[in-house]
Amino acid sequence: MKQLGEKGLEMIWASMKYPELRGCWAEIATSLPHRPQMAVYKRARILLYRSAERKWTQEEYEIVRRFVEKNGTTWKELATDLGKSEIHVKDTWRRMKPKNLKKGSWTQDEYQNLFDLVNLDLRVKAHQKIAPSHRQLRDNISWEAISEKLTTRSNKDCCLKWYQQLASPLVKEGIWADTDDYLLMEALQKVDAVCVEDVDWERLLDHRSGELCRQRWNQMVRMIGGHREKPFIEQVEVLARRYCPEMLDYRKAESADLSPDELTGGTD
Structure with missing residues (x-):
C-alpha cells in the first residue's frame, strides 16, 4: 500500500x-x-x-x-x-451499575412493570421476521432493553425473575404450557366466585385437570405481595392485568413454531 x-x-x-x-x-x-x-x-x-x-x-x-x-x-x-x-x-x-439498581425483594410495581415490558416486547417480536439461521434466545426477549426501561433491576435479574419465579416450573415438566396461564386467568374472570373455594377447578380448562389448575393458581398468587390478606376477586384482578388476554393469540402462534423440547424448556 x-x-x-x-x-x-x-x-x-x-x-x-x-x-x-x-x-x-x-x-x-x-x-x-x-x-x-x-x-x-x-x-x-x-x-x-x-x-x-x-x-x-x-x-x-x-x-x-x-x-x-x-x-x-x-x-x-x-x-x-x-x-x-x-x-x-x-x-x-x-x-456500570446504575445508581438506582436495587437488590432484594421486588415490589408489586416492579412485578407489574416487568410483565408490561415483557408483554410489550413479545408483541413487537410478533411482527418481526427472523431468519431461520438466526439463533434466538428463549422467547427472543430483549432483557437488556427491558432492564433499561425498568431502571431498578439488571437484565440478569429480570431474566431470572421471569423464568425462575414468574414462569411456571410446570412448563418445564411438560404438564403445563405458557398459554395455559392466559387461558386460566381468562376462565377465572368469567366464573361467578367470591372466594377460591367457590371455583369449580375441574371445569375451568378442558385440557387440564382441576388439581393442576389449582396448583398453578397457587404459584401465581405467591407472586402477589401480601397475597394471604387479599380477597380472591382482587387477586384475580391483579393477575389478569399481568396475563392480559390480548397476549394469548401471540403465545399460541409462538408455541406452534416451537419444538417439543423448546416448549418444555429443553436445550439442544
Whole structure:
C-alpha cells in the first residue's frame, strides 16, 4: 500500500472519502488470511481509537452516565467526545451499575412493570421476521432493553425473575404450557366466585385437570405481595392485568413454531 504520510491513519479510517483508498481494508485483511475482513476492521477500529490511558476515571464514568440519561446509547458520538472506541464505551456502560439498581425483594410495581415490558416486547417480536439461521434466545426477549426501561433491576435479574419465579416450573415438566396461564386467568374472570373455594377447578380448562389448575393458581398468587390478606376477586384482578388476554393469540402462534423440547424448556 502506498505511503500516506502523517494523516495516513485518519485517511484509512475514512477511506470512503478517498477514492484511491477504497478497498484498502480488503488489502489489509490479506495480511491476516485466517481472520474475516470484518473482524480485522473491527479490531483495527478498537486499536486506532483506544486511548493511551486504559483505565477509566470516575469523571469519565459520570460523563457516560449523564450522556446516556440525556441522549440514550448513541455510542459513536460519545466515543468521539471521549477519544475512545465505541466498543469500549458500550462495554463500559454495560459494566456500570446504575445508581438506582436495587437488590432484594421486588415490589408489586416492579412485578407489574416487568410483565408490561415483557408483554410489550413479545408483541413487537410478533411482527418481526427472523431468519431461520438466526439463533434466538428463549422467547427472543430483549432483557437488556427491558432492564433499561425498568431502571431498578439488571437484565440478569429480570431474566431470572421471569423464568425462575414468574414462569411456571410446570412448563418445564411438560404438564403445563405458557398459554395455559392466559387461558386460566381468562376462565377465572368469567366464573361467578367470591372466594377460591367457590371455583369449580375441574371445569375451568378442558385440557387440564382441576388439581393442576389449582396448583398453578397457587404459584401465581405467591407472586402477589401480601397475597394471604387479599380477597380472591382482587387477586384475580391483579393477575389478569399481568396475563392480559390480548397476549394469548401471540403465545399460541409462538408455541406452534416451537419444538417439543423448546416448549418444555429443553436445550439442544
